[in-house]
Amino acid sequence: MxxxxxxxxxxHALLHMSQADRSITSDQLAGWMDTNPVVVRRTMGLLRDEGLLAxxxxxxxxxxxxxxxxxVTLRRLHEILGDGNLFAIGVKTETPSCLxxxxxxxxxxxAMAEAEALLLARLGEITLADLLADFAGEDGAAFATHRDGPS
Amino acid sequence: MxxxxxxxxxxHALLHMSQADRSITSDQLAGWMDTNPVVVRRTMGLLRDEGLLAxxxxxxxxxxxxxxxxxVTLRRLHEILGDGNLFAIGVKTETPSCLxxxxxxxxxxxAMAEAEALLLARLGEITLADLLADFAGEDGAAFATHRDGPS
DNA sequence: GTTTCATGTAACGTCAAATATTACGTAACT
DNA sequence: AGTTACGTAATATTTGACGTTACATGAAAC
Incomplete structure (x- = not known):
């Protein structure tokens, strides 16, 4: 899968945006995230619909x-993105006739439900601010890694 | 995915086999598991290579x-099958240059490692015998669900 | 010993989900 | 008007799981 x-x-995109003092285009983000501008709009549009982005x-x-x-917790973001299956493994038949x-x-x-609950709980404990704090002090180095990054 | x-x-296959008094062909298993005999041989061959099947x-x-x-724990089986990714979500870049x-x-x-550890721990606590015990007493009904099942 | 049953395995085909791309529409700024 | 940028439908590509075909090998039955 x-x-x-x-x-x-x-x-990754949200963190860079949170430090920028101006808005950033889909093309720029697509370049940094190594993806396509349309994918950026489609995906981040889900966050905009929830009022997290403008x-x-x-x-x-x-x-x-x-x-x-x-x-904003990672759990919230995960839920907005609507990833259906958290796991790459699963049962063959959802409602089997064989006992x-x-x-x-x-x-x-x-067992999977337990693990999923734990993961969601952990994601619920982490905010964007926590991530920002993770690399506080090394901002310059962080931004130097993307050409044409926010000044 | x-x-x-x-x-x-x-x-599912192992449980049925553990109650059969004779060997079962790949064709039979494929019928019960609703898959292909070759897939059965390919997959269960991994267990045979580990000495769990003959x-x-x-x-x-x-x-x-x-x-x-x-x-035999479910964890052991999971590891023999060698499912690479337990999760359907993951990071975009394994070793990013951006801080x-x-x-x-x-x-x-x-967070994912924690959840994975929990899931593996749970799978490690469950044996085939535990699963057999789960439906003890309803054997007849269980086998009635597969035509041509073990007598 | 050859026919039949069954596994062993390589090679290829199919399918579904994630992602990428193309194309065109709309709004805003100059 | 022309350019910039998002909005979005439609389509293509990619990837991994799974399915299928084909053929080889080994064991039993006759």
Whole structure:
């Protein structure tokens, strides 16, 4: 399975945006995130629809943060992105007629549910502000890694 | 992405096999698991290579359990199957040059590692025998769900 | 010993989900 | 008007899981 990496690069984008003093275009972000501008608009549009980002059309327009980094958890972002399956493994039949298979499914889904709950809880404990703090003090180096990065 | 369901149906197969008094062919298993005989051989071959199953060629041959259900955990099976990625989400870049992205990756992979550890721990607590016990008493009903099941 | 049953395995085909791309529409600034 | 930028539908590409075909090998039955 191809892993869904949207949460990963959206976070990356949000952090850079939170430090920029002006809005950033989809093209710029696509360059930094090594993806396509349309993908950026499509994905970040989900966050805009939730009021976390603001977009402005036309020259000088682009994307900017419209939320308090202290108040946005990774869990919230994960849920907005709507990643369906958190796991790459799963049961073969959702509602099996065989009782043996049903017993297997109960055990597997129960274990996976526990792990999922833990992961969501951890993601719920981490805010954008926490991530910003993670590299506080090395901002210069951080931005030097993207050509044409925010001044 | 398509979720890897091998652990799920291999368990299903092992449970049925553990109750059969004779070996079972790949064709039979493929019928019950709703898959292809070659897939059965490919997948269960991994377990045979680890000594958990025995195969016999020729008429009357097939697959049979060669291990103690008390001693085989779901974790062991998961590891033998070698499912690479447990999660359907992941970081975009494994070794990023951007420090911001690296900070994101650290947080994400750390949270995922915790969840993975929990899931593996849970799978390590469950044996084939536990699964067999789950439906003890309803054996007849269990087997009735597969036509031509073990007598 | 050859026919039949069954596994072993390489090679290739199919399918679904994530991502990428193309194309065109709309709004805003100059 | 022309340029910049987002909005979005439609389509293509990619990747990994799974399925299928084909053929080889070994064991039993006759």
């Amino acid at each position: 191809k892993r869904d990496s949207r949460l990963s690069w959206v976070l 977009t402005v059309k036309g020259p000088g327009g682009g994307w900017s943060l419209a939320c308090d980094p202290e108040k 043996v298979e049903a017993a297997v499914n109960r055990r597997l889904t129960s | 398509k979720r890897d369901s091998r652990l799920s149906w291999v368990l 195969t016999v060629k020729g008429p009357g041959g097939g697959w049979s359990l060669a291990c103690d259900p008390e001693k 911001v992205e690296a900070a994101v990756n650290r947080r994400l992979t750390s």
